[in-house]
Amino acid sequence: MSLNSTLAKVAGKTSYWFLHNVLKGGTSFPGKLAMKIDPQVLNTLAKDYETIIVTGTNGKTMTTALIVSALKKKYGDILTNPSGSNMQQGIVTAFLTHKHKHAKRKIAVLEVDEANVKMVTQLLHPKTFVLTNIFRDQMDRYGEIYTTYEKIVNGIKLEPSAKIIANGDASIFSSVELPNPKVFFGFKLPSDQPDIDLKASVNTDGVLCPVCDHILHYHSIIYANLGNFFCPNCGYKHPELSYTVNQIIERTPNSLKFKMGQREYGINIGGTYNIYNALAAYSVAREYGLSDDEVAEAFAENKRIFGRQELISYAGKEIDLILVKNPVGLDEVLHMLNTEKDDYSLITLLNANHADGIDTSWIWDADYEGLDKDKIKKVIVGGQRWHDMGFRLEIAGFEPGDMLTNPDDDSLIEEIKNLPTKKVYILSTYTAMLALRKKMAEKKIIKGGM
Structure with missing residues (x-):
């Protein structure tokens, strides 16, 4: 093992320890640091x-x-x-x-x-x-x-x-x-x-x-x-x-x-x-x-994993947190919701950062019109592009006056307590999901990290 590889491993492991024991998170920076010291470190590892x-x-x-x-x-x-x-x-x-x-x-x-x-x-x-x-x-x-x-x-x-x-x-x-x-x-x-x-x-x-x-x-x-x-x-x-x-x-x-x-x-x-x-x-x-x-x-x-139909218990609610990121995946999630036998509340969080994809037009290719709206007792729309998602749901047949729009994560977490159903489905793009999970971890609703 070369000196560069050894230094890269030590620096990467040390930064990971600091991030997770002091700052409580971070999965990419240790790798970035190690690669900066030795671009070939992965070959060695x-x-x-x-x-x-x-x-x-x-x-x-x-x-x-x-x-x-x-x-x-x-x-x-x-x-x-x-x-x-x-x-x-x-x-x-x-x-x-x-x-x-x-x-x-x-x-x-x-x-x-x-x-x-x-x-x-x-x-x-x-x-x-x-x-x-x-x-x-x-x-x-x-x-x-x-x-x-x-x-x-x-x-x-x-x-x-x-x-x-x-x-x-x-x-x-x-x-x-x-x-x-x-x-x-x-x-x-x-x-x-x-x-x-x-x-x-x-x-x-x-x-x-x-x-x-x-x-x-x-x-x-x-x-x-x-x-x-x-x-x-x-x-x-x-x-x-x-x-x-x-x-x-x-x-x-x-x-x-x-x-x-x-x-x-x-x-x-x-x-x-x-x-x-x-x-x-x-x-x-x-x-x-x-x-x-x-x-x-x-x-x-096999257990549920971070953000992929992750089950969260909070305030007497059964929350299902689901990552959505493209029209086919979203469409299949909507079809899955139609297999739900009980009434539920629907929360949709739409961001448009680089990790989400900056073009949000994909939400128009998913079949929101096909949702069984009789089972959906409350809708909350949030995220940076809440207006786009709210308009999409309005066109799909949801009443604008019945939707709660643009809550921040603190308000959203509080509002979940007041939802009229036990079951709650949150459909979220990637960066919105990360932000919500971080806030839930701070409030001790879930464990931190991923």
């Missing part, structure tokens, strides 16, 4: 690890958490970045702060921002890439979905022997010829029949054939552009799947039951999109030698 990179638009954090839970069953200690700090500096921090415990195999499972895949791959040399999906997200950062996928592919090309475990229901993931060994996962439901010919709705992302630009058709659509696709023009079609979901048994806002192969699985979180996350994790676990029983046990134990 990850030298002995077999690394799995998880990337894509939606589901990275949950998929990573489920993979870690599963692999722990067989291999013991797993290094990961649980805070969701998924750019290079956050990943360096994860290695700096990992408390090494007994492990049969040194494995790192890392959520990586799509635009950072190439940089991270250059330093980590991953053994496996896990690809969840590609949707429009923060257009100012990523551009269109094809640009986003190109960023990922540019990273994968640096490691041609690494295995790709990808969502086969996303047409873009099998569209580029790569030498890497490939494993595909997806849905294979009884309703999926070869004589069925469907098209996605007109405002769906990525419905053009990536080979010839003809409109894709489907034998089945799970949501958005995910499903058993085929091109009637050039013959491009859905790849063969190694791992499948065969049946959805039950869906609620707080739980899912489904069948993969001949086994029933359950996770303590709602939303059809989370079945894909579980399937991705299952695929990785099976490729790494776990049994169905070990995976099922890990899924049953």
Whole structure:
């Protein structure tokens, strides 16, 4: 280890201790500091690890958490970045702060921002890439979905022997010829029949054939552009799947039951999109030698994670804090809310900082009109762009006079006490969620950190 690497490790670990023990937070600065001293420090830190990179638009954090839970069953200690700090500096921090415990195999499972895949791959040399999906997200950062996928592919090309475990229901993931060994996962439901010919709705992302630009058709659509696709023009079609979901048994806002192969699985979180996350994790676990029983046990134990349908108890309320960041993810959350059997209050927080995406037009592509408004007994609208969100809800059929608008976080937390329902759903963009969680931590409603 070079002197620079040693200094970088000491500086990074010391800054992390200070931030978390004195200032009570901070996950990216220690990595930034270490990289400033030694830009190659990640290469040194990850030298002995077999690394799995998880990337894509939606589901990275949950998929990573489920993979870690599963692999722990067989291999013991797993290094990961649980805070969701998924750019290079956050990943360096994860290695700096990992408390090494007994492990049969040194494995790192890392959520990586799509635009950072190439940089991270250059330093980590991953053994496996896990690809969840590609949707429009923060257009100012990523551009269109094809640009986003190109960023990922540019990273994968640096490691041609690494295995790709990808969502086969996303047409873009099998569209580029790569030498890497490939494993595909997806849905294979009884309703999926070869004589069925469907098209996605007109405002769906990525419905053009990536080979010839003809409109894709489907034998089945799970949501958005995910499903058993085929091109009637050039013959491009859905790849063969190694791992499948065969049946959805039950869906609620707080739980899912489904069948993969001949086994029933359950996770303590709602939303059809989370079945894909579980399937991705299952695929990785099976490729790494776990049994169905070990995976099922890990899924049953998995806890809610920071900001991703995080459950918070406060003032007699059951609060479900959900991160929303793009139209497809938001739309699926709204569909999930319609599985709620009880009355609830809805809080929406919209910011437009760099980490959220500065263009908020994406909220118009989600189906607020389809919400069961009879079950929503109170609406609160907040965040920097509360006016935009309030107007969006007004157009969707909510009465402006019935909405409480523009509370600061202190006022919002107080107002939650007065809501007429026990169940409360907070849909929040990233920086608004961070600010609210920080305020809740200061008030001892939740534990600090991530």
